[in-house]
Amino acid sequence: MGPSKGPSRRMQKQGVPELPSSLNDSASAKKRKNGASANGAIKKQKFAGDAKGGPKNAANSAGKKSTKGDFKTQQKPAKTVPAAKPKKAAMPLDDDDEDLDESDDGVQTGNLDDFMDGDDSDADDFANAPSDPEDDDVMHSDDDIQRGMWSEDESDAEEVLNAANIAGLSQKLDQEREEEERANEAEIAENAMQTNIADLEDSDDEDGKPKASLLPPDMQLLRTRITETVRVLTNFKELHDPSRSRADYTTALLKDICAYYGYSAFLAEKLFSLFPPQEALAFFDANETPRPVVLRTNTLRTSRRDLAHALINRGVTLEPVGKWSKVGLQVFESQVPLGATPEYLAGHYILQAASSFLPVMALAPQENERALDMASAPGGKSTYLAAVMRNTGVVFANDASKERSKGLIGNIHRLGVKNTIVCNYSALEFPKVMGGFDRVLLDAPCSGTGVIAKDASVKTNKTEADFLRLPHLQKQLLLAAIDSVDHASKTGGYIVYSTCSVTVEENEQVVQYVLNKRPNVKLVETGLAFGKEGFIRFGSKRFHPSLKMTRRYYPHAYNVDGFYVAKLKKTGPTPEHAVRAQGSKEAKEHSRTNDPDDEFVAPEEIVEEVEDEDKEEDVFGGFDDEEDAQLIERNLHKQMRRKGLDPKATKSKAVQALTPKFDEKDKPEAVEEKKEANGGHGGHALGTSNKLLTAENGNKKKKGKKEGAAGAKTKSKR
Numbered sequence: 001m002g003p004s005k006g007p008s009r010r011m012q013k014q015g016v017p018e019l020p021s022s023l024n025d026s027a028s029a030k031k032r033k034n035g036a037s038a039n040g041a042i043k044k045q046k047f048a049g050d051a052k053g054g055p056k057n058a059a060n061s062a063g064k065k066s067t068k069g070d071f072k073t074q075q076k077p078a079k080t081v082p083a084a085k086p087k088k089a090a091m092p093l094d095d096d097d098e099d100l101d102e103s104d105d106g107v108q109t110g111n112l113d114d115f116m117d118g119d120d121s122d123a124d125d126f127a128n129a130p131s132d133p134e135d136d137d138v139m140h141s142d143d144d145i146q147r148g149m150w151s152e153d154e155s156d157a158e159e160v161l162n163a164a165n166i167a168g169l170s171q172k173l174d175q176e177r178e179e180e181e182r183a184n185e186a187e188i189a190e191n192a193m194q195t196n197i198a199d200l201e202d203s204d205d206e207d208g209k210p211k212a213s214l215l216p217p218d219m220q221l222l223r224t225r226i227t228e229t230v231r232v233l234t235n236f237k238e239l240h241d242p243s244r245s246r247a248d249y250t251t252a253l254l255k256d257i258c259a260y261y262g263y264s265a266f267l268a269e270k271l272f273s274l275f276p277p278q279e280a281l282a283f284f285d286a287n288e289t290p291r292p293v294v295l296r297t298n299t300l301r302t303s304r305r306d307l308a309h310a311l312i313n314r315g316v317t318l319e320p321v322g323k324w325s326k327v328g329l330q331v332f333e334s335q336v337p338l339g340a341t342p343e344y345l346a347g348h349y350i351l352q353a354a355s356s357f358l359p360v361m362a363l364a365p366q367e368n369e370r371a372l373d374m375a376s377a378p379g380g381k382s383t384y385l386a387a388v389m390r391n392t393g394v395v396f397a398n399d400a401s402k403e404r405s406k407g408l409i410g411n412i413h414r415l416g417v418k419n420t421i422v423c424n425y426s427a428l429e430f431p432k433v434m435g436g437f438d439r440v441l442l443d444a445p446c447s448g449t450g451v452i453a454k455d456a457s458v459k460t461n462k463t464e465a466d467f468l469r470l471p472h473l474q475k476q477l478l479l480a481a482i483d484s485v486d487h488a489s490k491t492g493g494y495i496v497y498s499t500c501s502v503t504v505e506e507n508e509q510v511v512q513y514v515l516n517k518r519p520n521v522k523l524v525e526t527g528l529a530f531g532k533e534g535f536i537r538f539g540s541k542r543f544h545p546s547l548k549m550t551r552r553y554y555p556h557a558y559n560v561d562g563f564y565v566a567k568l569k570k571t572g573p574t575p576e577h578a579v580r581a582q583g584s585k586e587a588k589e590h591s592r593t594n595d596p597d598d599e600f601v602a603p604e605e606i607v608e609e610v611e612d613e614d615k616e617e618d619v620f621g622g623f624d625d626e627e628d629a630q631l632i633e634r635n636l637h638k639q640m641r642r643k644g645l646d647p648k649a650t651k652s653k654a655v656q657a658l659t660p661k662f663d664e665k666d667k668p669e670a671v672e673e674k675k676e677a678n679g680g681h682g683g684h685a686l687g688t689s690n691k692l693l694t695a696e697n698g699n700k701k702k703k704g705k706k707e708g709a710a711g712a713k714t715k716s717k718r
């Protein structure tokens with residue numbers, strides 16, 4: 001036995017209700033073994049015996065993208081006694097049929113009314129919302145989602161069981177099972193030899209037997225021991241061996257978890273510490289199984305009902321993702337590659353993980369607003385923002401990676417998005433690029449500990465340094481997001497921070513940091529229908545009670561990718577003394593690159609320099625006389641307001657800081673040189689970003705004059 005593959009999770013509903021049974025390992029293991037599940041007949045038939053996992057799986061899981069896109073392998077039914085193929089219930093197209101329910105009964109039962117988006121309005125997604133009107137090391141939550149999906153091979157099930165052939169079939173199956181076991185053993189032995197190749201010379205004991213350390217771990221034994229240790233830890237007082245401390249048990253358990261699931265000791269401990277032992281086990285198990293394939297209906301082009309009709313006609317088995325979304329469709333089976341159907345090519349849907357709907361739903365953008373998606377490629381969330389806004393207003397879809405931005409532009413075109421401008425800056429440069437947004441989404445680059453099922457390499461390639469550098473970047477990005485919002489926005493003033501990671505360093509700690517740095521923001525409810533509360537205490541750390549309003553998503557709890565969502569409201573202008581993260585030439589150089597494998601990390605020392613350079617950076621150009629000075633001062637006030645600064649509160653100082661000091665060394669030529677040095681960030685506008693290009697060119701042409709960053713802002717505003 002290895003990490004249980006339990007592909008049944010593909011069939012489980014996503015989101016609410018929670019799956020408490022998943023916390024009970026023995027129960028869920030039994031369930032998988034028996035093929036019994038809440039998902040009914042199709043699930044039983046499809047996945048019976050698939051949970052055998054075994055050492056093969058465990059060996060594969062370490063450092064290998066074991067679960068990525070391997071639908072066929074994972075879904076192929078094991079060769080058990082072939083049952084008669086269950087009839088596929090046809091997706092009823094008749095409104096009088098029973099409602100599609102949340103109960104996991106069968107797959108295609110239901111009423112297409114459930115595919116209705118009400119009036120096909122995304123706004124319906126937010127019916128429950130409260131008051132308010134995505135590098136090798138850095139994880140991008142929606143990567144690899146856009147892959148094909150093929151139906152499983154069901155030919156085994158075609159054999160019909162009858163009295164005449166039962167003995168023969170049974171014998172055949174026994175033989176097949178034996179062969180499979182022999183093949184598994186051979187593979188284990190081979191793996192063990194390969195793994196220990198360097199040690200071969202001294203691989204034997206004196207008596208010629210292989211050393212115990214060179215033997216492949218007995219996965220079945222490991223599993224049993226893990227379960228037993230968890231049991232003891234769960235009721236320590238009564239069950240522990242008095243000669244062993246809790247720490248002894250935990251250390252042994254962590255060692256077994258590393259061996260069984262293939263995690264580095266560092267990451268195993270970090271993730272284990274997030275949960276009580278039994279829940280941690282459920283989390284590690286859930287990371288061994290892929291999440292369901294989900295489509296987001298593009299309401300700019302079609303309705304969910306029409307899309308469901310069209311795909312069902314192509315042999316796709318699907319149902320609404322859950323009551324919490326009006327646009328999501330969970331796919332159970334498909335006869336066709338979902339990334340190449342006519343509907344896909346026509347932009348009627350995008351393959352998008354269910355959890356990545358959540359940040360957009362939390363941001364809840366309104367029509368005609370001005371929104372910024374700071375790290376947007378490949379655009380799953382930007383295009384969702386545009387759809388929710390019904391192609392009105394404007395969405396600035398920014399990403400520091402030019403390479404990844406190509407996918408973003410592709411999606412924008414395919415999905416018929418018309419209100420979006422693509423730009424290619426390090427988000428650390430905002431709000432200098434432009435500010436005054438009604439809403440900002442920061443779906444931050446992260447370690448990807450929430451999407452291990454998608455990328456198993458995370459298990460071994462994350463180091464302590466990653467959990468210092470990434471949070472640092474995330475904090476700076478979130479400050480930039482806050483400073484880019486217009487606190488006086490009539491309809492908005494909101495910021496949503498999200499990651500596809502479950503670590504506290506990348507989530508609560510980042511949010512707590514910005515709460516400390518920006519007294520002009522507060523946390524508000526996300527308005528999301530489900531999700532666990534954010535931590536307000538973790539180990540020795542204490543967070544502000546409002547962190548409870550942030551939401552955590554786990555694969556074992558909701559059958560969605562691990563995710564974190566926090567929503568902030570900007571309540572006032574950013575204080576003048578606030579240290580801004582964006583801007584220095586060095587930070588730009590370090591943070592912006594066209595290499596998609598880069599992490600865009602601005603090192604600590606650079607940010608310190610940024611702090612010192614803030615004043616110099618805001619030099620916009622010279623002026624000629626008193627009248628111009630007043631004009632410029634007025635403009636500077638406007639700029640400050642757009643950046644969320646309060647010119648009144650800090651008038652003379654703020655204006656001083658932003659107004660060029662006009663002495664000998666700052667003659668127009670000198671100012672111009674400085675401006676070129678600071679502003680030469682080479683922010684490329686990709687795709688449809690004509691406005692932005694115009695604005696930038698404008699800046700360069702107007703040497704020593706009054707435009708500068710202000711020009712970029714004004715011209716690119718809607």
Ligand SMILES: C[S@@+](CC[C@H](N)C(=O)[O-])C[C@H]1O[C@@H](n2cnc3c(N)ncnc32)[C@H](O)[C@@H]1O
Nearest residue numbers: 134375376378379380381400401426427443600
């Ligand atoms: C989690 S992914 C974004 C996924 C995207 N929101 C979506 O839903 O399709 C994070 C993105 O951050 C980008 N990124 C990394 N560092 C950045 C920076 N300093 N500024 C802007 N984008 C950055 C990466 O190129 C990557 O595309």
